[in-house]
Amino acid sequence: MTNQALSLPMLASEKLQADQRIQQAKELLASALRDHSQSINEIRPPNPALVDRYQDSLKRLAAARGGAPYFPYITSGLGNGPFVELGDGSVKLDFIVGIGVHGMGHSHPAMLDATIDAGLEDTVMQGNLQHNSGSLEMCERLIGLANQSGAKLDHCLLSTSGAMANENSLKIAFHNRFPASRVICMDNCFAGRSLALAQLTDRPAYRAGLPKTLDVDFIPMFHPADPEGTTRGAIETLQKLLARHPGEYACLWLELVAGEGGYYPGTTHYFEEICKICHEHNVLVIFDEVQTFSRLSQPFAFQHFGLEKYADIVTLGKITQVCATLYGDSLKPKGPVLSQTFTGATASIRCGLAVLDELQAKECFGAKGWNMRRHQYFKAKLEALEKKHPGKITGPHGEGMMIAFTPGNGGAEEAKNMLSRLYDLGLMGFLAGSNPNRIRFLPPPGVTTEAHIDLAVEIIEKALVS
Ligand SMILES: Cc1ncc(COP(=O)(O)O)c(C=O)c1O
Incomplete structure (x- = not known):
């Protein structure tokens, strides 16, 4: 609440904002943005007059970053909802x-x-020696959302x-359960790109040539084709591991919908049993x-699956624009193991706060x-x-605003070809999973309409038959 609202003397910063x-x-x-972005309202091919310059930019980008980006994609810096203009006018x-x-x-x-408000603040970055009011607001907002249905993340x-x-989550867990130093993960999971997280991530190629840093x-x-078998298999494996390494595990680290792994949601029963x-x-x-x-029926997936009592530590990021680790007071580290120059x-x-406001206002949850x-x-x-194209496309289809399908036989080449056909036709998705390889979509929850989904499905059908 502002000082003015509390009848306190106004700060100079509040006078500036007012x-x-x-x-x-x-x-x-806002009106200039509206006027110029509203023309970006349909899929368009590149403008031939801009193609050479764009190709040159792509080449320079590949040289500068040490490899071409996955898509030949550099935006013009303007878009409209899920539509985005690229540098070649497409x-x-x-x-x-x-x-x-x-x-x-x-x-x-x-x-x-929100960006203008941020631009009027005194610093570009915030960190452990630079907390503006936005940091406090974001922390309190996330804690409030996390605890709204009974979790205790202080x-x-x-x-x-x-x-x-995720690194911070592991530090909190190891520090608290010292000397336990092992981690349990789920097959097919993805945790991030640090040296420690490369061990948690179930992709050998992502840790090729990297030293082993953790025992995982x-x-x-959980697999929908064999719910009982996979749940039983997880329980039995877990029990064997716990018996083989008594007292050595600090934590179980889980994605509740395997993301990079192929958009496999688990079930409340599966998660409850192992947690x-x-x-x-x-x-x-x-x-x-x-x-x-922010992609399922509740802000947090653990709320969607009703797992509040098991949520010891929770990490989040991406859509919130700034990332976070939430944890209970009993896990507060006793030494200075957590700190960063930059928090965001x-x-x-x-912008993260504005996203949370918008998603709530647009009734994304429930x-x-x-x-x-x-x-x-x-x-x-x-x-x-x-049904219409048997053998060309199959589910499962993920959960909430995480949607995926398997093209054809689920081979890696088939998925890559499909993804590039979709891109050429104007629809951007990405790969997920292996064996089968899938195409995944993360439509923006705040602005996607049924008309956008109709257009996406129209393109998917074109790509299937082309
Ligand atoms: C489930 C999950 N955890 C962690 C990460 C790592 O996040 P970042 O790329 O911001 O480091 C990702 C990124 O895709 C992810 O999907």
């Missing part, structure tokens, strides 16, 4: 949004407004990447919500909220394609 010129400038900028329907980051799509007015540590949020063991992931065993063995439970946060950019933190309704809509359309 200055009429700021409001007028904001209105002017327009794509962006259903992957930087792998789940741009929850309000491209060029959203609320993001501009503290929040902001960070600049999902990987750092894996349990089977319960872990708690009985004094093993902490970490839920990684870096990809799931001032603009990231302000069993009948827009995340679940759009999921049903998209899923029904993909199922219709499955």
Whole structure:
């Protein structure tokens, strides 16, 4: 609450924010953005006059970053909802949004407004010696959301990447359960790109040539084709591991919907069974919500699956623009093991708060909220394609605003070819999983409409038959 609202003397910063010129400038900028972004409202091919310059930019980008980006994609810096203009004048329907980051799509007015507010603050970055009011607001907001249905996550540590949020979660767990030093993960999981997280991630190629930093063991992931068998397999493997290494496990680290692993949601029963065993063995439970946060029926996937009592540590990122590690007071480290120069950019933190406001205002959450309704809509359309083109496309189809399908036989080449056909036709998704390889979508929850989904499905059908 501002000092003015509390009848306290106004700070100079509050006078600046209340200055009429700021409001007028904001209105002017918002109307210019609206006028120019509204023309970006459909998929378009490249403008031939811009192709050479664009190709040159792509070449320079590849040289500078040491390799071509996955897609020949450099934006012009302007978009409209899920539509984005590229530097060659083409327009794509962006259903992957930087792998789940741009929850309000491209060029959203609320993001501009929050960025202007951030630009008026004194520093570009915030960190452990630089907390502006936005940091406090973000921490309190995330703690409030996390605890709204009974979890007990008292503290929040902001960070600049999902990987750092997960690193912090492991530090908290190891520190608290010292000398236990092993971790249990689920098959097919992805935790991030640090040296430690490369061990948690079930992709040997991602740790090729890297030294072993942690002892990690894996349990089977829930699979919808064999719910009982995979649940039983996970329980048995977990029990064997706990018996083989008594007292050595500090934590179980889990994604509740395997993201990079192929969009396999688990079930409440599966998660309860394994979390319960872990708690009985004094093993902490970490839920990684870096990809799931804000995409299911509740802000947190652990709330969607009703796992509040098992949430010892929770990480999140992407859509919140700034990442975070939430943990209970009993796990507060007793030594200085957690600290960072940067916790986030001032603009990231302000925009993250605006995203949370928008998602709530747009009624994304709830069993009948827009995340679940759009999921049903998209899923029904993909199922219709499955019936119409047998063998060319199959489910499962993920959960909430995490949607995936398997093209053809699920081979790696087939999925890559399909992804590039979709891109050429104007729809952006990405790969997920292996054996089968899938195409995944992370549509921006704040702005995706049924008309956008219809357009995406139209393109998927074209790509299937082309
Ligand atoms: C489930 C999950 N955890 C962690 C990460 C790592 O996040 P970042 O890339 O921000 O470090 C990702 C990124 O895709 C993710 O999907």
